[in-house]
Amino acid sequence: MSNGRVYIKRLIVRSLFLVVVASAIGLIVNAVRTPNVDLFGYKPPKKKIVEAAKPGQEATVSEIDLATVLTLQKAQGVVFIDARKKVEFDTGHIRGAINIPSESFEEAFPPHRRSLLKAAKIVTYCSDVECDEAYELAEMLREALKRPILVFGGGMKEYRGKGPVEE
């Protein structure tokens, strides 16, 4: 075996050794410290509803939970927007929701612009907590409409069985 190969092999072994040792120290320290962190149980932060931005105040994107979604469904003028692709939207969505896929925002958004400007509140969602489309769409809507947008992080996965679904 050439010197170069031996060196690279040694380098990889040393690198892995350092990573394993450091990880082990981190895990041991986490196990003994109080309070410690639940290694595989991360829960995204839940933010409260932010009311419409006052003049001079910047519009925001905030996350809401299922209970708030169910409350907002009973309120007037709240628009729910499904950020998933049309195929997914057609398999079932929150009753009354419109579809603006984040990936085709440029084409899908303009027809809804006027109605969204009149909406009391706008809520975006996608499939579940793992998806990003709802956040991406919320950012684009915030930019385009200059108003606060709410994101239902749990998405359809959390909503199914809890509220009315339309197909």
Place this chain on the structure above:
Amino acid sequence: MSERSAVCILKLVFWNRITALVFRVFVGGVFVYASIDKIIHPSQFAEMVYNYRILPHIIINFFAVILPWIELVIGLCLILGPFSDGASAVTAGLLVVFIIASAAALVRGLDISCGCFTTSGEGARAGWNVIITNSFLIAMLAQSFFFKLRRQRPRAEA
């Protein structure tokens, strides 16, 4: 000044033992400093990791617990010397990962704290600043790593 003499001066300044040592210790110091707040506040750091929206939720806490310790250990190795070549390789790998994460945040328009040195959320934003800084750190590491490698080779061949 001719092009050749400029190259000679650059080589004299950047291709020597002292510069290699200073670069290595500097990068090590940056990593040790960066790890401290994250080790003290792992939950807040997990939120910083979450904000990038790259990792699945199930491994965010695990990553947030081990990453600061990896930074600390490789930082200390770079400063003190033992396993410095392995530490350089891991450090370069981490810096590339940080660059990719910042680029992803930039492309997706995320206005988030980079979580580089503080977990307070008020630190530097993830974006070009992180990409440029980390590129400089990689260049410093590369100088230190290849200088050491070049010095070792004649000995190994002899």
